Amino acid sequence: MLSTMKRRQGNTQEPKRDKQKSMQKLLHSVGAILQKDGYKALKANNIAAHAKLDKKLIYNYFGSLGGLIDAYLKKNDFWKKTEAITEKVPLTDLKPDTVVEILKGQFLFLENSVEMQHIILWELCEKNPLLRDILEERERFGEQLFQLSDKYFKGTSVNFRAINALLVSAIYYIILHARYNNNTICGVSTTTEKGREQLFKAIEQIINWCYREAAEERK
Amino acid sequence: MLSTMKRRQGNTQEPKRDKQKSMQKLLHSVGAILQKDGYKALKANNIAAHAKLDKKLIYNYFGSLGGLIDAYLKKNDFWKKTEAITEKVPLTDLKPDTVVEILKGQFLFLENSVEMQHIILWELCEKNPLLRDILEERERFGEQLFQLSDKYFKGTSVNFRAINALLVSAIYYIILHARYNNNTICGVSTTTEKGREQLFKAIEQIINWCYREAAEERK
DNA sequence: AATATAAGTCACCCATCGGTGACTTGCGAA
DNA sequence: TTCGCAAGTCACCGATGGGTGACTTATATT
Structure with missing residues (x-):
């Protein structure tokens, strides 16, 4: 425990496995793709590729592609x-x-x-x-x-x-x-x-x- | 020759293989689908199914799906x-x-x-x-x-x-x-x-x- | 009636789509 | 140091997309 704490505080490197950050990345990618190519380009593969994450995470975290998009729309008023x-x-x-x-x-x-x-x-x-x-x-x-x-x-x-x-x-x-x-x-x-x-x-x-x-x- | 002529004139049945008519059917189906489900539903399979023809004919007669749709737009001012x-x-x-x-x-x-x-x-x-x-x-x-x-x-x-x-x-x-x-x-x-x-x-x-x-x- | 050819049929190709099961790996707690 | 579990990876599924090669069949001509 001490060792992990030390390592996290000692160098600025963040943990590579961070659910919250991955979710944010996916949400952000929805916005980026929406802006760049429109709502028609909001596909699971597209979003995952943009976020540099596996598309499985969309389903793990948001249940479905629609769930992710809904979450994005709710987040951004x-x-x-x-x-x-x-x-x-x-x-x-x-x-x-x-x-x-x-x-x-x-x-x-x-x-x-x-x-x-x-x-x-x-x-x-x-x-x-x-x-x-x-x-x-x-x-x-x-x-x-x-x-x-x-x-x-x-x-x-x-x-x-x-x-x-x-x-x-x-x-x-x-x-x-x-x-x-x-x-x-x-x-x-x-x-x-x-x-x-x-x-x-x-x-x-x-x-x-x-x-x-x-x-x-x-x- | 006589026999075919007779058959065509004798009963009102039209020939089953009529390129012009098939083309018209396809063009008409484009309009029907456009009206019913919008341009997004203009798929080769959809159009062929609506016209009750094989989708191959779209490519035979119009070169591509886009060719068919373009022909439709040109036809209807x-x-x-x-x-x-x-x-x-x-x-x-x-x-x-x-x-x-x-x-x-x-x-x-x-x-x-x-x-x-x-x-x-x-x-x-x-x-x-x-x-x-x-x-x-x-x-x-x-x-x-x-x-x-x-x-x-x-x-x-x-x-x-x-x-x-x-x-x-x-x-x-x-x-x-x-x-x-x-x-x-x-x-x-x-x-x-x-x-x-x-x-x-x-x-x-x-x-x-x-x-x-x-x-x-x-x- | 035989035949060439155009009209039409059917199975199939490859790419992409949303979505998932089973696996591996890194992290934090003990 | 070990170990449980969540985070993440990857191959794969069935459905659907546009498009095509090879086949069958109807029709008009001879």
Whole structure:
């Protein structure tokens, strides 16, 4: 006992057989593969090879391939990643500029997060209760934001939630579309800086129209 | 010779070995499977089983599984299916109501065409030159429409193409999303009649804002 | 009726998939 | 130092994937 303690503390070498570390490696490999090749590449052989472990360990530790992937999805709260966007903006009011900033932030975040793209694509392609949980969490967070905007639109003809649903959906589709099809949508390039500016400006305009319309009706 | 002719004409039975018919069967099965189970189910064994033919014929007639699928995509001009939506509307002018009708039509058509949903999903998931061709054809057709709207928006701050790019993208995403996730987006249900009405109204409002803004700026 | 050829059938190849039983080996406790 | 057990290895399973060689059979021509 003393000898093993000594050896562990004496040199920095870690034990070669560490269940916890192996589990972490597998979970990490799920994320890496998801990011690199998408959810379709999440195969037992792939993951084990990436983690440089035997695939048997997937079944020893997580029961099944699905168990490992579920564990990965549970561990990483993806909605929190999107929540981080709104950390800089104040959460007391929801002025037009703030809304536009949040939507732009969503666009830029999603554009840079290949992993998030794959998860959204995954949600569109397959029925998975865990993926639905992620979506519902995201909805709950969004609802908090919308409650701040209610004072502007209550009693007006502007359905601010519906308009944002359209804009958020548009952002999602456009980014997914741009992954493999670098052509245009309605003549607007989705991959160039110029096209993105056009889209941003359109979003800004729509949001401003919402607030203007609501203000006019309330006069 | 006479005997065979007689047999063919005498009874209505067709020859059992008909290359053209077998090819048609295979092509038709591609469509049927695509509609029923999506592009992921387009396997050689599946298609052959559905057509009640040996899978060898796929390779005899089309060279490969990909060749068969490509032949199917070439045969069916999918953009023409979406074009049919606009057949009822006049193509001389593009008033707000007409644009709204076209967008609503896109929504309803896509909602009912499972095959089209699968093709759009396919476009998002995989790189395929033939699928890109379909998209480009669709773009060319859309551009014809937008040229009719230029007189309203030229020289104004309204980028009508960008706003329509957002709305069309939103429609696509919302319908794909609704396939497996019957929850809400930004609090708006995507599967109920009520939610759809909210979205339609929002689309209508945005389009009207475009024309109003352009008219005001031109005064 | 005989025959050449195209149409269609069938068994089989190899790669990959998720998953497992039986084995070996390193670690920690006594 | 010994020893039990968990950690890890490895060969292998059945199912399924795309694809093919060699065979049989129907059909049109002579």
